[in-house]
Amino acid sequence: MLKFRDVDFLQVGSLLSPDELLVRDSTRQWAEQNLTPIIETCAREGRFPLELVPEMGRMSFFGATLRDFGCAGMSNVEYGLVMQELERVDSGIRSFVSVQSALVMFPISTFGSEEQKQRWLPPLSTGEVIGCFGLTESDFGSNPGGMRTTARHVGDEVVLNGEKMWITSGSISQLAVIWAKDEEGSIRGYLVETDRPGFRAEDVHGKYSLRASVTSGLVLQDVRIPAGNELPEARGLRSALQCLSQARYGIGWGVLGAAMQCYDTALQYAGFRKQFGDKPIAAHQLVQQKLVWMITEISKAQLLALHVGRLKDQGKADFSHISMLKRNNVAIALETARLARDILGANGIADEYPVFRHMANLESVNTYEGTHDIHTLIIGEKITGLGAFY
Amino acid sequence: MKLLVCLKQVPAKDAPLKLNSAGSWIVEDVSYEVSEPDAYALEEALRQKEAHGGEVTVITVGPQRAAQVLREALAKGADKAIHVEGDGTQLLDSFATAEAITRAIPGQHFDLILTGLQSDDSGAAQVGVILAELMGIPHATIIMQIEPVPGGVRVKRELEGGAFQYLEMPTPAVLTIQSGINKLRYATLMGIKQAKSKPLSKINAETDGISVELNRLVIERLYVPGAQKKTERITGTAKDAAARIASVLKAQGIGAGE
Ligand SMILES: Cc1cc2nc3c(=O)[nH]c(=O)nc-3n(C[C@H](O)[C@H](O)[C@H](O)COP(=O)(O)OP(=O)(O)OC[C@H]3O[C@@H](n4cnc5c(N)ncnc54)[C@H](O)[C@@H]3O)c2cc1C
Numbered sequence: 320m321l322k323f324r325d326v327d328f329l330q331v332g333s334l335l336s337p338d339e340l341l342v343r344d345s346t347r348q349w350a351e352q353n354l355t356p357i358i359e360t361c362a363r364e365g366r367f368p369l370e371l372v373p374e375m376g377r378m379s380f381f382g383a384t385l386r387d388f389g390c391a392g393m394s395n396v397e398y399g400l401v402m403q404e405l406e407r408v409d410s411g412i413r414s415f416v417s418v419q420s421a422l423v424m425f426p427i428s429t430f431g432s433e434e435q436k437q438r439w440l441p442p443l444s445t446g447e448v449i450g451c452f453g454l455t456e457s458d459f460g461s462n463p464g465g466m467r468t469t470a471r472h473v474g475d476e477v478v479l480n481g482e483k484m485w486i487t488s489g490s491i492s493q494l495a496v497i498w499a500k501d502e503e504g505s506i507r508g509y510l511v512e513t514d515r516p517g518f519r520a521e522d523v524h525g526k527y528s529l530r531a532s533v534t535s536g537l538v539l540q541d542v543r544i545p546a547g548n549e550l551p552e553a554r555g556l557r558s559a560l561q562c563l564s565q566a567r568y569g570i571g572w573g574v575l576g577a578a579m580q581c582y583d584t585a586l587q588y589a590g591f592r593k594q595f596g597d598k599p600i601a602a603h604q605l606v607q608q609k610l611v612w613m614i615t616e617i618s619k620a621q622l623l624a625l626h627v628g629r630l631k632d633q634g635k636a637d638f639s640h641i642s643m644l645k646r647n648n649v650a651i652a653l654e655t656a657r658l659a660r661d662i663l664g665a666n667g668i669a670d671e672y673p674v675f676r677h678m679a680n681l682e683s684v685n686t687y688e689g690t691h692d693i694h695t696l697i698i699g700e701k702i703t704g705l706g707a708f709y
Numbered sequence: 710m711k712l713l714v715c716l717k718q719v720p721a722k723d724a725p726l727k728l729n730s731a732g733s734w735i736v737e738d739v740s741y742e743v744s745e746p747d748a749y750a751l752e753e754a755l756r757q758k759e760a761h762g763g764e765v766t767v768i769t770v771g772p773q774r775a776a777q778v779l780r781e782a783l784a785k786g787a788d789k790a791i792h793v794e795g796d797g798t799q800l801l802d803s804f805a806t807a808e809a810i811t812r813a814i815p816g817q818h819f820d821l822i823l824t825g826l827q828s829d830d831s832g833a834a835q836v837g838v839i840l841a842e843l844m845g846i847p848h849a850t851i852i853m854q855i856e857p858v859p860g861g862v863r864v865k866r867e868l869e870g871g872a873f874q875y876l877e878m879p880t881p882a883v884l885t886i887q888s889g890i891n892k893l894r895y896a897t898l899m900g901i902k903q904a905k906s907k908p909l910s911k912i913n914a915e916t917d918g919i920s921v922e923l924n925r926l927v928i929e930r931l932y933v934p935g936a937q938k939k940t941e942r943i944t945g946t947a948k949d950a951a952a953r954i955a956s957v958l959k960a961q962g963i964g965a966g967e
Contacts, residue, residue, distance in 0.1 A: 322723055325740065338901060341780055345896040379898035391898035401898070 320355070320673070321587045323407070326579040328614050331621045335396070342397045346404040349378055354408040359670050361531040365524075367415065368531070369491060376446030380405070380416050382424035388440035390424075396628035399572030403624075407576030408673075410680035411532030417573070418487045419443060421566035423450030423496055426508055429561070430553035435510060439494065451492040453483035453537050454559055460485075461693050462708075463498070464556050468539065470499040470509060470549075477509060477549060479542045485687070489535025490520035496550075497539065498559050508553035509544060517542040528683040530676075564638045567688045568631060571644035572624045574652035574684055575617065577677045581652075582613045584674055585659035588666070600662070609658045616651040623647060639701040646694035653681040710763035710857065712754040713819040715810060715837070716782060717744045718775040719830040732930050734800065743778040746825025750886035752893050753855060754823050755786045761857055764788045766819070770809045770919075771798050776909070783904035784896035790907070795914030797921060803835030805923035810836075811843045812917045820880045821862065826851050826887050834885070841883035848883035849876065853890045 325332070332340065353371060361368050375381065379391040383401060386392040393401070398420075406413035424443050427435055442448040459465045468481025479499055489495070495511045495518070511518060519538040526534060553559070589601035589610065600606050627644045630636040656678035660667035668675055685691055700706045720726060724739035743751075754765045767782040769775045770793040779790035793809045801809065822841075827834035834850070841848030853873070854865035861879040867887055868874055896904075914920070941957070943950045 324723075337777055337780055338905065341777065341784060341896060341901055342898060345781070345784070345901070349895050377897060378895060383898050391902050393898055393902065397898070
């Protein structure tokens with residue numbers, strides 16, 4: 320495995336504060352020492368490294384932007400840098416942290432009661448409790464508003480029925496945030512302990528992507544929870560989308576890590592691989608063109624991520640800004656991975672180099688949290704005022 | 710126990726070094742990190758504090774960028790930091806650096822002052838030793854273990870050839886720490902946040918009278934050793950060839966004394 324050299328053509332690092340650099344470097348060091356050595360085996364075996372969860376908790380990776388309950392109170396830029404460094408190793412690991420932080424801890428902190436926060440946030444921040452987020456159903460992906468899962472109030476209990484699909488960390492979770500329609504047809508969020516009778520999680524097998532992450536289907540059959548498990552402030556699909564906005568922001572940074580890793584691998588490889596005489600392939604114009612495309616797009620994407628991060632820290636980031644960040648950065652990361660794979664030739668398809676794994680992972684990232692095209696429609700509606708979804 | 714740990718910021722281990730045009734120093738466009746043995750010295754100090762109570766202060770002598778090693782140390786759990794700051798302080802030699810540290814801590818009492826055994830860049834292994842001399846306190850080098858005893862410490866020193874020396878010494882004292890003696894911790898996000906409110910005091914090197922004028926060591930020239938390719942083909946019978954190989958190895962000092 321080639322040693323990663325930082326990728327910073329435009330000196331974007333000079334725009335970071337000393338503390339932001341410390342967050343990046345410390346996470347990078349942790350990831351290189353703890354994740355890099357095992358990630359290829361995990362992906363090959365289709366195994367999420369559960370043993371590293373307590374360690375990630377000690378690093379305060381979970382809910383890092385939250386201020387209380389044992390969370391680190393990082394800025395959005397600092398959180399973004401953590402995502403970048405984790406996804407530089409693997410999108411599946413970043414997915415785990417994204418879900419725990421943005422899709423489980425964030426909704427509890429934003430929409431939860433004081434009691435729910437006290438009960439769940441501390442163990443979620445250490446990783447003693449793992450959480451998942453159940454919005455998607457097999458028939459409702461891009462259009463979650465059509466969901467069929469229901470919540471019925473019976474006395475002081477709520478009874479949940481339905482099936483969720485493609486749920487990250489589903490079968491390893493102790494807590495599921497389930498989105499369901501109540502009697503009025505309004506979408507609400509519910510905290511469901513996964514050991515309740517009627518709750519079942521079954522893993523999706525045969526994935527070619529995000530193999531080091533757990534993806535499950537959830538079945539809820541007359542699952543009874545106390546009415547106190549309803550997230551009191553979560554109202555309508557809007558609340559669920561607010562969580563997604565949080566997670567998409569992290570993805571916009573995370574994929575930069577994957578792109579930087581692929582670019583650096585391709586650059587180093589092209590420097591020592593020789594064909595047609597004694598010249599490295601990097602000396603050929605066609606190869607240079609690919610490398611130049613990659614570094615230009617990565618540099619622009621770094622600036623985009625940093626700018627949206629600064630806006631978010633000032634409370635000025637709109638959901639459509641985050642859509643642009645997610646849409647652009649995932650697309651260029653995926654294209655960078657594909658070009659890097661091409662430059663590596665036959666070596667590009669083997670797991671001696673991390674490129675193919677990143678490329679396959681990024682196909683999932685392109686789809687989840689709003690597909691590339693759905694973000695096109697979100698931005699399109701924002702600038703024209705005309706929705707084009709239906 | 711009050712501990713002081715001396716940290717040096719050095720070019721990152723895998724940084725591609727280029728010389729400046731005068732050949733007097735490197736081009737400083739590389740990334741930097743804390744010198745590895747110093748990181749172990751800090752880790753040992755934090756462990757001593759956690760086991761026996763006390764306070765850990767960290768100090769560095771260096772330009773503005775060197776403050777990063779102090780921030781990292783505070784994030785890992787050090788309590789206070791002192792930065793002797795000045796342009797060109799990276800050019801100070803061991804003596805001037807030790808002098809700068811002494812002048813930065815007048816009247817402050819430390820039971821133990823820890824340094825790394827040597828720095829990853831110049832590798833002189835002198836700052837700790839000279840510091841002890843300037844302060845008039847005892848020192849011991851290449852320390853692998855520290856255990857407080859009444860009135861002092863019992864330490865384990867690494868000698869050559871896998872041998873160790875155990876000795877008891879009074880405090881205050883300077884110990885230079887060997888790499889790899891413990892497991893380094895990471896600066897956690899929580900630690901980084903907490904470090905923001907810890908004191909980091911800056912001392913202007915110039916007003917303290919610290920400059921390269923104090924150096925006793927002069928760098929004549931830095932250069933990249935040229936690659937030399939010398940191949941000798943050894944031919945003849947196996948017996949003659951073996952004798953020739955043995956004499957070549959002996960001439961290079963390999964296997965001597967066995
Ligand atoms: C590995 C993985 C992990 C996941 N984890 C989670 C999780 O933890 N929790 C969760 O709730 N979900 C999760 N998901 C689900 C994910 O969010 C959905 O897959 C995603 O929203 C897309 O839905 P879909 O797969 O049903 O695709 P579809 O919605 O069927 O889309 C298929 C194609 O049609 C296009 N399309 C759809 N509608 C339109 C339109 N109006 N105009 C133009 N084109 C359109 C899409 O852009 C896409 O190209 C995960 C998915 C994966 C792959």
